[in-house]
Amino acid sequence: MKAAQYYLALIVLLALASYGAFAYDPSPLQDFCVAINDTSKTSGVFVNGKFCKDPMLANANDFFYGGLKEGDTSGSLGSMVTPVSVTQILGLNTMGISLARIDFAPYGLNPPHTHPRATEIIVVIEGTLQVGFVTSNPENRLFTKVLNKGDVFVFPIGLIHFQQNVGKSKAVVIAGLSSQNPGVITIANAVFKSNPPISADILAKAFQVNKSVIKTLQN
Structure with a gap:
């Protein structure tokens, strides 16, 4: 995928993920509330579990993360998730959105898991994946599908889901999540x-x- 198409996919993914985000994370009442990772602080505006930086002291780096690189997939599961949440971008505080890059070795697995605070939407950038989620009790229905490059799939909030590379080459996924801290x-x-x-x-x-x-x- 060309660079322009890659970034267009990211923009569309973020827009889709943010569409329902404010149903879960509080809607902001200001332009931004850059988080301060200082648990010893005892005063200041406290929003979404974070103290807010004085907006006059905010800068472009508060809204930037340069670490969305290819992950190490040599572990036992053959996958690596690189998150970009409020921990990585302090300016995401109150924005109700985050993302992740997931790299897969051939036949690598992102094992069954849940995000208690977020719906997840993924787009396949490279490779072929089998994905799925299971509905809640008592039905426990499995919804599963094989995805190829350019395909998009949604995992509803809180439901157990998984992704596995079913191809002989590496795979890459970009995931958008409707919370600044999906868990x-x-x-x-x-x-x-x-x-x-x-x-x-x-x-x-x-x-x-x-x-x-x-x-x-x-x-």
Whole structure:
């Protein structure tokens, strides 16, 4: 994809993601509220969990992030998520939007997870992916589809979803999220790697397996 097309895709993605963003993050009542990462601060305007910088001291770097580079996919899952949330761009505070770049090695997986505070919309920049999400109880219906370069897919807020590269070459996705801080809960980590651990008796009964299986997974 040519550079102009790539950036056009980003602009469209952000516009789509922001369309419903203010339903979840509070709508701003000022031009911007650049966050200050200073938890020791005891006074000032406090919005969305962040103190706001004096707007007269804001500058272009408060609205910039230069780190959306190709991620290292050599890990066990074969994927890497590079987020761009309020942590990376302090000027995103109160804007109700963020994004991420997801890189996949061949057959790499972004495992089942949820974003408790955001709907997610993705556009495939490169490669072929199988994606899907599961509806809530009691139906637990799986909606899944294979996506190719240029395809777009939406994951509803809070639902478990995944992406996997099903091709023999690398894949790249850009994701837009309708929150400045969407959060992420990776299902396997939350269940089997909690600190302290969830009781093996509880998990064995929940998954209807022997307790030894649970302990193996927790290890």
